[in-house]
Every structure is written in C-alpha cells, then in structure tokens.
Amino acid sequence: MVRVEDAIVARLESHGYKFEILVDPDAIERIRKGNIDIENDLAMPEVYKDARKGEKASEESLKEAFKTTDIAQIVVDIVKKGQIQLTTEQRREMYDERRKQIVNIIAREGINPQTNTPHTPYRISQAMEEAKVKIDPFKSAEEQVQGVLKAIMPIIPIRFEKAKLAVKLVGDAYGKLYGELAKSGYITKEEWGKDGSWMGILEVPAGIQGDIIESLSRRGGDKVQIRVIK
Numbered sequence: 001m002v003r004v005e006d007a008i009v010a011r012l013e014s015h016g017y018k019f020e021i022l023v024d025p026d027a028i029e030r031i032r033k034g035n036i037d038i039e040n041d042l043a044m045p046e047v048y049k050d051a052r053k054g055e056k057a058s059e060e061s062l063k064e065a066f067k068t069t070d071i072a073q074i075v076v077d078i079v080k081k082g083q084i085q086l087t088t089e090q091r092r093e094m095y096d097e098r099r100k101q102i103v104n105i106i107a108r109e110g111i112n113p114q115t116n117t118p119h120t121p122y123r124i125s126q127a128m129e130e131a132k133v134k135i136d137p138f139k140s141a142e143e144q145v146q147g148v149l150k151a152i153m154p155i156i157p158i159r160f161e162k163a164k165l166a167v168k169l170v171g172d173a174y175g176k177l178y179g180e181l182a183k184s185g186y187i188t189k190e191e192w193g194k195d196g197s198w199m200g201i202l203e204v205p206a207g208i209q210g211d212i213i214e215s216l217s218r219r220g221g222d223k224v225q226i227r228v229i230k
Contacts, residue, residue: 002027007043008090009051010075012082014065020051021078025090029140031079036072047074084138094137101141102148103128106158109205110149113159118207127152161206164188164229165213169198173223177216184212201229 002024010028011020022043023031031041038045049057059069066074086094107121131151136144149158165185169177178198181187185204193199204212213226 001040002043004043008087009085010078010082011085012078014081015061017057017061017065018049019057019061019065019074019078019082020048021046021075022048022051023075023079025084025086025094028079028084028138031076032138034076036075038072038075042075045071047071047078086137091137095135098137098139098141098144099125099128099135102135102144105141105145106149108207109160110158111161111206112157113161114157116206118210119156119158123156124152127155130155162203163206163209165202165204165209166227166229167200167202167216168193168225169220170223170225171196173220174198177220177224180216180219184208184215 002022004022006024007022008025009020010023011018013019024041024043027036027041030036047057047062049055049061062069062074066077068074103121103124106124107118110124111118128148128151131154133148133151135148149160152158167181174197181200181202185202188201188203190198190200202212209228213228216224216226
C-alpha cells in the first residue's frame with residue numbers, strides 16, 4: 001500500500017459532488033487502462049468528498065454519480081475522467097521518466113536513413129528540445145512516440161526499421177544464448193541442423209542490431225555465427 005505522504009489526490013466533480021482518492025502516482029497509467037490493485041494502489045481504500053479533511057463521500061452520492069459503489073470501478077473512473085493533483089517534484093519526476101522512455105524507444109527502433117546508423121539518445125533529446133516537444137507524463141511512452149517522431153523529423157532524418165539476423169548456435173551456445181536471443185527480438189524462424197546446431201532468423205530493432213551482434217558474439221565466441229540479412 002502506498003503511504004499517505006507519497007500519494008497524490010485524484011479528483012472528479014460530477015452530479016454536483018466532488019470525489020477524491022489518494023492514489024499512488026506510479027499506478028496512474030496502469031489504472032487508466034483498467035488494471036487496478038486496490039490494496040496497493042490506494043493509500044486508503046476510500047472515496048472522499050474532501051481527502052485532506054478525511055471526509056468520506058456518501059454511498060448515495062457514489063450511486064448517483066457512478067451508478068455503483070464498487071470502489072475499483074469508481075477509482076478507474078476518477079483517474080480516467082478527473083484531475084490528477086501532482087506536486088511540482090512529482091510532476092517533474094514523472095515528466096523526466098516519460099521523456100527518457102520515449103528517447104530510449106526512438107534510439108532503439110530508429111536509424112538515420114542517410115547513414116543506416118542509429119541516432120544517439122543525446123541527439124534525439126537535443127532534437128526534442130529544438131522542436132519544443134511537449135510530453136504528457138500521464139500518457140504512456142508508446143502512445144507519444146509517433147507524435148514526437150513527427151516533430152523531430154524536420155530536424156534529424158530518422159526512420160523506424162527492423163533488421164533481420166541469421167543466427168547459428170553450435171554446441172552449448174544454444175543453452176547459453178537462446179534466452180538472450182528471445183529477449184532481444186522476435187524469432188521468426190528456427191530449425192535444428194543435422195549436426196545438432198540451432199539456426200534461426202531474429203528480427204530486432206535496427207537501432208540496436210550492432211549491440212545485439214556484439215553481445216552474442218562476445219558470449220558465444222566461435223560457437224555463434226551471425227549475419228545481417230539484407
């Protein structure tokens with residue numbers, strides 16, 4: 001359960017009533033998607049008309065405004081439709097974290113089509129500054145990536161692209177590296193050779209194909225063979 005001092009107030013005014021909950025700021029995005037853990041996401045499992053004074057909302061007002069007294073459904077409605085009261089520090093932390101997530105996605109997925117090499121996170125961050133990109137701390141990074149791309153493309157050439165790697169693992173390299181392969185991208189095809197080796201096609205974000213090849217080669221040595229499929 002989030003501590004009261006770490007919780008934020010989510011407020012919704014409806015049907016002439018004011019409803020407030022004390023909620024974990026880190027749970028906001030998840031709750032908006034309808035995934036809620038009442039025990040851990042709320043400082044107190046209550047709906048208030050004034051959280052600061054500890055005045056609870058009446059059952060009658062909840063039924064009138066939400067057509068239910070189910071606290072889980074009510075919390076989701078308040079978070080989706082209401083206002084989130086963040087402190088300045090909380091808002092800055094959420095903003096910085098969301099911005100970092102967006103930069104990392106673009107650095108992983110994107111390449112410079114002029115050089116076929118990835119942009120550094122620093123260059124992407126600079127382009128976002130130049131384009132005066134606005135980040136919504138309450139929306140997921142994935143939801144905002146396309147809008148950010150559209151804003152920075154006039155500043156830096158960038159294109160999202162996938163790379164395909166043909167990988168062959170010999171001997172004990174399969175046991176050592178298959179888990180890393182599966183986490184690095186999407187295995188689109190795999191088969192076993194007559195010599196007992198494993199062969200597969202791995203689809204990965206183009207921006208990190210070099211890092212993946214380096215990591216697999218370092219760990220597998222001469223028991224791993226990798227080539228980029230054009």
